[in-house]
Amino acid sequence: MDHIHFDAEPAFDWLLYDYSGAVAEAPMSTKHYISQKSECKGDVLQNIYAKLQSTPLTYIGFLDDDQIITVSDLNKLFFIAALEKLDVFQPSLNHDSYYNLRQFIHKPGYLVQESWWVEIMSPFYSEAVFQAAGPHFKHSISGTGLDVYLIPTIQRLIGKTKTAVVHGVQLKHARPIRTDNRVFSNGKTNLEEIRYVQGICRAMAAEKPELFDSAFHYQVLDRRYVHGVPLAYKIQRIPRMLRNLYKLIVDASYR
Secondary structure, three states, X not given: OOOEEOOOOOOOOOEEEEOOOOOOOOOOOOOEEXXXXXXXXXXXXXXXXXXXXXXXXXXXXXXXXXXXXXXHHHHHHHHHHHXXXXXXXXXXXXXXXXXXXXXXXXXXXXXXXXXXXXXXXXXXXXXXXHHHHHHHHHHOOOOOOHHHHHHHHHHHHHOOOOEEEEEEEEEEEOOOOOOOOOEOOOXXXXXXXXXXXXXXXXXXXXXXXXXXXXXXXXXXXXXXXXXXXXXXHHHHHHHHHHHXXXXXXXXXXXX
């Protein structure tokens, strides 16, 4: 936990997770401790769900060991989430973070910004979302695919759909992404796991079609996530770019 700055008393409980499975005793005082050999983030989520599925929660968040943040910022993150009644959220990423997806980079001037989903790097879930999604964490060892497909699908099924990036809090991801092109013990790469989870979620949506409108299918279920962004989605950014440029010019005129 050397990337976390303990500048305040936490208004939450810690769960420390040793993914080597080799450290029997917690190296620090913490309410929850798990030592279990794990391959990647999906494993971690699955094992934590098994441990906490009977534990009352308000929110639960999952931070990797290479993410720089302060305790006071985590306190603020939970405060904003409760105030905005968020079901799923994440802090924004500093501009000098390692990242794959630019939509999660910090945007000055925003407190929260609605999103279709948040990434597996540092997700925070309400109790209802975590408990409903938990049995499905087993579908992805890497954890990829759980974020973009599974969690939004579960949210629609249980009616807990308020999702946002919290730009009022920033986090730095200090290490390059390491899941790409790895082959996990299930024989799949992370991209193959993404497609597998996508198929499961399409099947779940087909059982309750009334809960999944065309916008959700276009933005989530039918979107293919590979390296890079498909051209059709890039073209959609042009009107937003023009609006943002206009706002930037207007703001500058008042200085």
